[in-house]
Amino acid sequence: MKFLSTDSEKSDLKKTGLFGAGGDTIRVGRGIGFSLSDPNGAMAMELKAVMMKRRSVRRFTEEPVSREQTETLLHHAMSGPSACDARPWEFFIVTRPETLEALRDAGRYTKHKAPLMIVVAGNMKKALPMQLRDFWIQDCSAAMENLLLSAVDLGLGACWEGLYPMKRMVERVSKILNLEEHIIPLGMAAIGHPAEDPEPRDQYDPKRIHWVE
Numbered sequence: 001m002k003f004l005s006t007d008s009e010k011s012d013l014k015k016t017g018l019f020g021a022g023g024d025t026i027r028v029g030r031g032i033g034f035s036l037s038d039p040n041g042a043m044a045m046e047l048k049a050v051m052m053k054r055r056s057v058r059r060f061t062e063e064p065v066s067r068e069q070t071e072t073l074l075h076h077a078m079s080g081p082s083a084c085d086a087r088p089w090e091f092f093i094v095t096r097p098e099t100l101e102a103l104r105d106a107g108r109y110t111k112h113k114a115p116l117m118i119v120v121a122g123n124m125k126k127a128l129p130m131q132l133r134d135f136w137i138q139d140c141s142a143a144m145e146n147l148l149l150s151a152v153d154l155g156l157g158a159c160w161e162g163l164y165p166m167k168r169m170v171e172r173v174s175k176i177l178n179l180e181e182h183i184i185p186l187g188m189a190a191i192g193h194p195a196e197d198p199e200p201r202d203q204y205d206p207k208r209i210h211w212v213e
């Protein structure tokens with residue numbers, strides 16, 4: 001929480017409009033709240049709950065995702081880390097029924113009918129040079145994960161639908177969105193009000209942990 005140490009930093013954060021105005025308490029979206037004067041306790045617990053609750057949601061009601069919720073999702077997506085702080089991401093927001101349908105038809109596993117699709121793409125003009133270029137995949141993946149967690153926090157559901165590195169899927173979606181050559185879609189998030197509620201689960205597996213002496 002060092003980054004919130006000065007009054008001007010706290011005030012900048014409040015200016016984003018994502019946070020409640022009440023005293024020193026910062027409320028992120030619907031669920032994650034923490035106090036600036038005591039930043040360690042509450043947030044860690046609630047963030048854990050959001051992470052455990054995040055499951056792929058593939059069935060949605062027809063209720064639209066509001067503009068405000070969409071902006072919040074994007075604020076959180078863009079708060080992710082990126083190699084050398086390059087931020088090589090672009091976000092394409094789709095709510096038009098015809099375009100949503102075209103995106104659903106792009107693949108076998110993209111059929112989920114959601115009122116909002118956010119396509120996360122890498123901008124090769126902003127990506128790092130030479131052998132560092134492929135860091136765009138990790139940068140955009142971090143943004144995508146933030147989107148999914150933010151959706152949970154807003155009481156929405158979401159499913160990551162992978163595009164890159166499937167060449168045909170990338171080509172199809174690029175065509176549907178009329179993307180320029182230097183924009184590569186990594187994946188799309190189907191987002192909406194959930195019509196299913198998958199059980200939260202803990203995938204912790206000690207066998208996958210290798211303590212290096």
Ligand SMILES: Cc1cc2nc3c(=O)[nH]c(=O)nc-3n(C[C@H](O)[C@H](O)[C@H](O)COP(=O)(O)O)c2cc1C
Pocket residue numbers: 054055056057058109110159160161162163187198
């Ligand atoms: C890179 C990536 C691509 C994925 N692509 C799809 C997809 O095309 N369609 C889909 O229904 N789910 C997709 N998923 C969701 C996974 O199937 C899901 O995360 C996994 O089964 C674990 O379930 P959970 O998300 O509920 O924890 C994708 C997930 C990732 C990370």
